[in-house]
Amino acid sequence: MKLRIVPASTGPQWVRQGITVFWRQPMALAALFFASMAAMSLAAAIPLVGPVVALALLPSATLAMMVAAAQAEQGRTPLPTVLLVAFRTGRQRLDAMLVLGGLYAAGFLGIMGLSALVDGGQFARVYLGDIPLTPELAQSGAFMVAMWLAIVLYLPLSMLFWHAPGLVHWHGVPPVKALFFSAVACVRNLGAFFLYGLAWMGVFLIASLLLSLVVTVLALAGLGASIGVGLMVALAMTLATMFFTSIVFTFRDCFEAPEPATPPAARDGGAAPQP
Numbered sequence: 001m002k003l004r005i006v007p008a009s010t011g012p013q014w015v016r017q018g019i020t021v022f023w024r025q026p027m028a029l030a031a032l033f034f035a036s037m038a039a040m041s042l043a044a045a046i047p048l049v050g051p052v053v054a055l056a057l058l059p060s061a062t063l064a065m066m067v068a069a070a071q072a073e074q075g076r077t078p079l080p081t082v083l084l085v086a087f088r089t090g091r092q093r094l095d096a097m098l099v100l101g102g103l104y105a106a107g108f109l110g111i112m113g114l115s116a117l118v119d120g121g122q123f124a125r126v127y128l129g130d131i132p133l134t135p136e137l138a139q140s141g142a143f144m145v146a147m148w149l150a151i152v153l154y155l156p157l158s159m160l161f162w163h164a165p166g167l168v169h170w171h172g173v174p175p176v177k178a179l180f181f182s183a184v185a186c187v188r189n190l191g192a193f194f195l196y197g198l199a200w201m202g203v204f205l206i207a208s209l210l211l212s213l214v215v216t217v218l219a220l221a222g223l224g225a226s227i228g229v230g231l232m233v234a235l236a237m238t239l240a241t242m243f244f245t246s247i248v249f250t251f252r253d254c255f256e257a258p259e260p261a262t263p264p265a266a267r268d269g270g271a272a273p274q275p
Helices: 009-021 025-042 051-056 058-073 080-087 093-121 123-129 141-162 163-170 176-189 190-220 225-254 263-267
Strands: none
Touching: 009 176, 009 190, 009 225, 009 263, 025 051, 025 080, 025 225, 051 058, 051 093, 051 176, 058 080, 058 093, 058 141, 058 163, 058 263, 080 093, 080 163, 093 123, 093 141, 093 176, 123 141, 141 163, 141 176, 163 176, 176 190, 190 225
């Protein structure tokens, strides 16, 4: 495994590649993303341990979308079995992905715990869906401080886990080392990731403005608000799927492809993305 340093201009290219590959297999990729989110929602409904289990599944869901995007780029149709790719590539990698999921859940809950020290847990409860966001909460100084604290702390957590699922799956790197190498790759390519984030913000903004225009036209035409709500949900799902689809390209450009000898991954359609 060798780290690559890419120019900052690569960031917007990752966004373009994610969008382009999504439109090669839009139905398959959107269905896989929806299924992974539905599985996490069902896991969250388990009494007591549900939210922790749902959080622990996120690295596996991210890996599934990376594998699906790699398959779509190769002209193949991702199948539902891709969702289980993290659990079908050998005992060693299964254990590593479970450890990775546990570490992510612990890290995320730790962030929520620290934010709770600021506002008594109000932001954490809103974020986790326990209580609704009210105007009073939104105007609370403690709530805003807790929110920004959580955002700031989540950035390094995201860097730790950004490449980690791919490193575990395609390179066989142990979980803790995968977290370290993931963070290093993000820091060393900070310019590219900064423009990557800006480009996605631009995409989200433009899409939101276009949707607002469409909804306004529909309202003037008297077609009702239900169509607008449906369009909003569809747009949110599409953009989220595109975002997760683009992650594999950040991984591919930040690390050299492993030696061509990963039989378990290949059997499950998880061949490493090639440069």
